[in-house]
Every structure is written in C-alpha cells, then in structure tokens.
Amino acid sequence: MGGIEFLRYPIHSNAKDVEEHIRKWKGMGDINGSKKLDIREIQKISSSDTYVALFTIPGSGEGMAILKEGWSKRLRIEVMTKMNNLVEYDDIHTNKGTYALFLGKNPSKQIHRVKASLVNDNYTFDIKVPKGEYFISYQPVPKYVEKPFPADLILLNNSGDDITVKEYMDQELRE
Structure with a gap:
C-alpha cells in the first residue's frame, strides 16, 4: 500500500x-x-x-x-x-473547506487590495495583496455562501481608489 x-x-x-x-x-x-x-x-x-x-x-x-x-x-x-489575467480568482476545495483563491502579479506594486463581488451570491471578499511582484492569497468561504464562483474583481490602490482599468492597460503596454 x-x-x-x-x-x-x-x-x-x-x-x-x-x-x-x-x-x-x-x-x-x-x-x-x-x-x-x-x-x-x-x-x-x-x-x-x-x-x-x-x-x-x-x-x-x-x-x-x-x-x-x-x-x-x-x-x-x-x-x-x-x-x-493580471489577477485571477477561483474557489478551491480542500479537506478543510472551500477557500476563495487569489493569484496574480503586481509589477507596478500599486495593487494593495482586491475586492471580489460574487456574481451569484450576495458576498464580497476583500483581501490585502501581499508585497511582491507575484502573490497567492486566500480566504475561507463562509458556509452560507452557496456559489463562490464567479466573481467581479476590483483592484484598489493604497488610497482605496479603483485602479482596475489602469493596471490592465499598463499590463498590455508591458507585454
């Protein structure tokens, strides 16, 4: 065995x-x-x-x-x-429950938080992005949330301003 x-x-x-x-x-x-x-x-x-x-x-x-x-x-x-995408969101199932998973790159170091508003459920995740060019972050999904995927993402800077479009446009220029 x-x-x-x-x-x-x-x-x-x-x-x-x-x-x-x-x-x-x-x-x-x-x-x-x-x-x-x-x-x-x-x-x-x-x-x-x-x-x-x-x-x-x-x-x-x-x-x-x-x-x-x-x-x-x-x-x-x-x-x-x-x-x-610059930042990816998914739900991930583990032996300890379901988690909201955030992965991405932050080459400008301007992304400080990511908000993920669930499309099929009334819940929003708000995660702080770890420092560094690449990151993995996760949060447990509350048991009452039935459909933790998909979600609309908003990228926020240190002041809380929405920088989603700017970051995606800057990514296109870098590539």
Missing part, C-alpha cells in the same frame, strides 16, 4: 521538485522552445491538504498548479492552467 501512495504522490513539497513535475506535466518542457520555468510562489492553503504553485514561463506568461498532499506528505498535481 505504501508503494502505491508514493507512485500517486511523487512530489516533495519543495520548489525544485514541484518545478520538475510541472515541467513534465502534459509535455510542458518545451513551451515556446523554452525549458525555463520559474516557481514564483508555493503556498499551502491554511492547514489543509492543498497547495497552490504560481509559476512563470519566459515568453509564455504565468500559470498555476493545484497540488494535493497524500498521507506520505508528498504531493501530486491535480490541476494546472495558464493564467489569462
């Missing part, structure tokens, strides 16, 4: 091993001719069995991977996707 667990959960919870397995996932080793992939951040969601990795591939943008932890404390990739 232990051998099967190590086959199902082959990844050690360190950036080097996560990076190696992300590169192997569905032939990602040669995206746009680049074998370079940089793990920007890995975070465990609270005290759950779920990790999130945010990575960049030069010339190809950002991506994220959801990893689950087995009883061996090793990980396996559950989901991996390319990020299409």
Whole structure:
C-alpha cells in the first residue's frame, strides 16, 4: 500500500521538485522552445491538504498548479492552467473547506487590495495583496455562501481608489 501512495504522490513539497513535475506535466518542457520555468510562489492553503504553485514561463506568461498532499506528505498535481489575467480568482476545495483563491502579479506594486463581488451570491471578499511582484492569497468561504464562483474583481490602490482599468492597460503596454 505504501508503494502505491508514493507512485500517486511523487512530489516533495519543495520548489525544485514541484518545478520538475510541472515541467513534465502534459509535455510542458518545451513551451515556446523554452525549458525555463520559474516557481514564483508555493503556498499551502491554511492547514489543509492543498497547495497552490504560481509559476512563470519566459515568453509564455504565468500559470498555476493545484497540488494535493497524500498521507506520505508528498504531493501530486491535480490541476494546472495558464493564467489569462493580471489577477485571477477561483474557489478551491480542500479537506478543510472551500477557500476563495487569489493569484496574480503586481509589477507596478500599486495593487494593495482586491475586492471580489460574487456574481451569484450576495458576498464580497476583500483581501490585502501581499508585497511582491507575484502573490497567492486566500480566504475561507463562509458556509452560507452557496456559489463562490464567479466573481467581479476590483483592484484598489493604497488610497482605496479603483485602479482596475489602469493596471490592465499598463499590463498590455508591458507585454
């Protein structure tokens, strides 16, 4: 039984091993001719069995991977996707409940908070963006919230001003 667990959960919870397995996932080793992939951040969601990795591939943008932890404390990739926006929002289900997940990049360092107003439920998340060029943040979803996805996002600066359009326009200019 232990051998099967190590086959199902082959990844050690360190950036080097996560990076190696992300590169192997569905032939990602040669995206746009680049074998370079940089793990920007890995975070465990609270005290759950779920990790999130945010990575960049030069010339190809950002991506994220959801990893689950087995009883061996090793990980396996559950989901991996390319990020299409400056800031991404999703709900993530863990063994400790559902969380609102925010991932993104903040190259201008002007994004201080993100508000996510749920489209199908009367609830708004308001998260403080950690300092740094890339970030992963999360909040537990209250049990009474039935549909935590999708959400409309508003990016706010330090003064609380809506800078959503400005940040997206600046992103287009940088690319």
